[in-house]
Amino acid sequence: MEVVAPSLARLEEFFIVLLIIFFMELILVILFFVYRTEVAEYARGDLKLGLRLYESEGNIGLTNAWNIIQTEEYSRGCGEVNPSKWFVQGCYDTIETLLEKQTAVIGSIMMSIVVIQILGMAFSMTLFHQISRTGKKYKA
Incomplete structure (x- = not known):
């Protein structure tokens, strides 16, 4: 049997x-934190x-998205007579919080994710060096 x-x-x-x-993710995270205010x-x-x-x-899709974001439970006349059901904080502030x-x-x-990626790189290089040290040729 062939290995x-x-x-x-x-x-x-x-x-x-x-x-x-890994480097692309690292650059993305750094840019996000540097330009957090602009983002x-x-x-x-x-x-x-x-x-x-x-x-x-x-813009029916946009309208539906806003309707979903703004309502937890939809009912006819929701919030018209009961202001306590109105959202006080805006969507952006709620998501930010x-x-x-x-x-x-x-x-x-x-x-x-970083640890898994570093382990994957370490294992691939370890395997690479082990195979290259033996000098054996394998069929892929």
Whole structure:
């Protein structure tokens, strides 16, 4: 029975792809934190534009999205006679508050992804060196 192992070229390619993805993610995170204010203002402006286009012709998807965001339970005349059911805080502020509360969870998920990527790169390079040291040729 013939032993089939990954070729050295494939292991190198796997490592390079993981490294490129890792650096792209790292650059994205750094840019996000450097330009956080600009990103927040862009998001706020985009939400305001969405409200201006609400119920305009050809924007049924946008209108439906805003309807879903603004209602928890839809009922006829909801909030017309009972102002206590009105949302006091805007959508953007609500999402921003939610993200701030979930910072630890988001950070933990990001760190887990980073660890998995680093382990994948380390394992691929370890396997690459083990195969190249033996000098054996394998069919891929």
